[in-house]
Amino acid sequence: MAIESRIESGVTSALEVEQDYEKHIKDPQAHRTMVLNMGPQHPSTHGVLRLLLELDGETILKAAPDIGYLHTGIEKEFEAKTYQQGVTLTDRIDYLAPLSNNLVYCLAAEKLLGLEIPPLAQYTRVMLAELTRLNSHLVWLGTHAIDIGAMSVFLYCFREREDILRIFEMFSGQRMMTSYFRIGGLALPHPRGWQKRVKDFIDIFPSRVDEYEELLTGNAIWMGRTKGVGYISLEDMLDLGVTGPMLRAAGLALDVRKDAPYSSYEKFDFKVPTSTTNDVFARYQLRLEEMRESTKIIRQALEGMPSGSHQADAPGIVLPDREKMKTQMESLIYHFKIVTEGFRVPAGEVYQTIESPRGEVGCYMVSDGTQKPYRVHWRGPSFGNLQAIPRLIEGTLIADVIAALGSMDFVLGDTDR
Amino acid sequence: MLPESLRDNSTAAALADIATAGKLEFGELTIEVAPANILEALRRAKTALGFTRLSTVTGVDRFPAEPRYEVVYHLQTIGNKERLRLKARVHSDNPEIESGCPVYRSANWYEREVFDFFGIRFLNHPDLKRIMLPEEFEGYPLRKDFPVTGMRY
Numbered sequence: 001m002a003i004e005s006r007i008e009s010g011v012t013s014a015l016e017v018e019q020d021y022e023k024h025i026k027d028p029q030a031h032r033t034m035v036l037n038m039g040p041q042h043p044s045t046h047g048v049l050r051l052l053l054e055l056d057g058e059t060i061l062k063a064a065p066d067i068g069y070l071h072t073g074i075e076k077e078f079e080a081k082t083y084q085q086g087v088t089l090t091d092r093i094d095y096l097a098p099l100s101n102n103l104v105y106c107l108a109a110e111k112l113l114g115l116e117i118p119p120l121a122q123y124t125r126v127m128l129a130e131l132t133r134l135n136s137h138l139v140w141l142g143t144h145a146i147d148i149g150a151m152s153v154f155l156y157c158f159r160e161r162e163d164i165l166r167i168f169e170m171f172s173g174q175r176m177m178t179s180y181f182r183i184g185g186l187a188l189p190h191p192r193g194w195q196k197r198v199k200d201f202i203d204i205f206p207s208r209v210d211e212y213e214e215l216l217t218g219n220a221i222w223m224g225r226t227k228g229v230g231y232i233s234l235e236d237m238l239d240l241g242v243t244g245p246m247l248r249a250a251g252l253a254l255d256v257r258k259d260a261p262y263s264s265y266e267k268f269d270f271k272v273p274t275s276t277t278n279d280v281f282a283r284y285q286l287r288l289e290e291m292r293e294s295t296k297i298i299r300q301a302l303e304g305m306p307s308g309s310h311q312a313d314a315p316g317i318v319l320p321d322r323e324k325m326k327t328q329m330e331s332l333i334y335h336f337k338i339v340t341e342g343f344r345v346p347a348g349e350v351y352q353t354i355e356s357p358r359g360e361v362g363c364y365m366v367s368d369g370t371q372k373p374y375r376v377h378w379r380g381p382s383f384g385n386l387q388a389i390p391r392l393i394e395g396t397l398i399a400d401v402i403a404a405l406g407s408m409d410f411v412l413g414d415t416d417r
Numbered sequence: 418m419l420p421e422s423l424r425d426n427s428t429a430a431a432l433a434d435i436a437t438a439g440k441l442e443f444g445e446l447t448i449e450v451a452p453a454n455i456l457e458a459l460r461r462a463k464t465a466l467g468f469t470r471l472s473t474v475t476g477v478d479r480f481p482a483e484p485r486y487e488v489v490y491h492l493q494t495i496g497n498k499e500r501l502r503l504k505a506r507v508h509s510d511n512p513e514i515e516s517g518c519p520v521y522r523s524a525n526w527y528e529r530e531v532f533d534f535f536g537i538r539f540l541n542h543p544d545l546k547r548i549m550l551p552e553e554f555e556g557y558p559l560r561k562d563f564p565v566t567g568m569r570y
Binding site: 067068071073075076077079080111112238239240241252254259260348349350351353360362364366374375377379383384386387416417 | 442443445447469470471472473475477478489491495498500502521522523525526527530534547548549550551558559563565
């Protein structure tokens with residue numbers, strides 16, 4: 001088949017590439033192409049993604065992603081855990097954005113329960129979700145730059161990421177697997193002195209973003225490697241299920257925070273940056289812009305932080321106050337019931353989506369009225385995004401694959417679940 | 418047949434002739450169709466109703482009820498202003514349903530995942546094989562009769 005029509009067909013399979021490979025072994029003259037296995041241990045795949053590439057010289061004729069190396073059966077595991085226990089599993093799905101995952105899971109369960117979340121908890125959720133976005137974008141920028149050959153940016157990015165992780169640790173006691181958002185609010189009240197820590201960070205952070213830009217934006221090698229690389233049309237992306245910064249770099253301002261606001265995002269003033277250049281460089285600039293916008297959101301949350309309780313007033317769902325538990329009979333009973341058997345969630349089904357650093361995360365939760373979810377389906381943004389890989393890299397040069405893949409910012413834990 | 422409460426809903430009305438059930442809960446519209454009509458429903462949703470995005474496809478096992486499996490499509494219009502959940506119930510004797518790939522290309526992987534975990538076969542799917550689990554894996558783990566612990570199916 002001609003290269004053009006192969007690429008046109010869009011959908012490729014690993015099996016076909018393997019069959020080609022067989023043919024190639026038996027009769028080297030019949031096929032002048034080469035099959036290259038990229039991954040599952042390739043450093044630039046950030047996890048364990050295997051790509052089967054069929055090459056003609058340095059041009060990629062066909063690409064077939066092979067996923068599942070990190071599959072952990074989390075969706076099945078949800079069915080064996082109570083609702084509150086499920087929060088800890090969500091951390092482990094997209095391990096670079098644990099709080100975004102906590103949030104979507106809690107929102108879905110709270111919708112089923114009909115819980116009203118106090119403003120303080122909502123604002124804290126927004127603030128920490130945006131810090132998570134910064135955290136994830138920083139890891140992305142550092143590793144993406146390393147892939148392309150700019151070593152030093154990584155060190156700068158991880159310096160700021162360390163500050164964010166310290167803030168997470170302050171709030172939740174954990175740096176990465178935070179589980180800080182719980183069904184009904186937050187796990188713990190605010191720690192002492194958190195305002196200063198967050199304020200110090202957002203005061204310094206915009207200048208740090210400028211620093212990254214200084215290192216990369218004008219850099220001739222960086223521009224050479226990223227400009228005009230990794231083009232994929234907007235129609236293809238929409239049709240293949242791509243969301244997040246990839247779409248926005250193609251000019252479509254699709255952002256769940258604006259389109260279907262959750263956790264009081266409608267009260268915050270921020271822009272959704274877009275770009276029309278639609279290449280690796282545009283995605284890089286867009287993410288930097290998103291970091292600046294996130295900083296603004298964090299500042300608004302910090303300054304406008306309401307007072308009140310960190311948990312909803314829902315006895316039987318939210319664990320009672322420690323003091324009350326030890327002095328009041330009723331609280332002790334609730335405590336015992338929640339800890340031993342969990343709480344019942346009314347039967348029904350919801351599909352909750354939020355904007356994670358990578359795109360749209362969806363949590364489809366089905367309840368049958370018992371203490372454990374009947375079914376939880378996770379729509380990972382990386383899973384949708386990865387599907388566009390063949391379209392993104394077929395017909396391009398092999399040297400550009402690394403840059404194009406990096407610009408996607410996928411996490412394999414999120415893809416394989 | 419759609420319930421009275423959905424009479425004024427334009428999305429529901431456009432699918433009324435093929436809908437077998439429908440509901441509006443938590444502001445989310447669910448329309449149920451027969452498995453034979455799923456492709457038609459998806460086509461109408463995309464072309465006539467403007468649901469450009471397929472957010473995800475998944476399955477639910479209603480064991481021991483029959484038809485046992487639900488195949489669920491979550492659709493969105495651009496701007497996420499409107500959402501639609503399309504559902505078809507598939508019998509366990511012959512768990513087959515028409516693939517949505519001709520309408521939404523993204524259905525490819527999503528449906529492979531459903532096939533992988535539930536063993537529901539999608540007809541006319543371009544590349545129907547396991548996606549997460551190894552090819553030689555036996556059983557379909559998200560079925561309710563698949564154990565959470567232990568190795569035996």
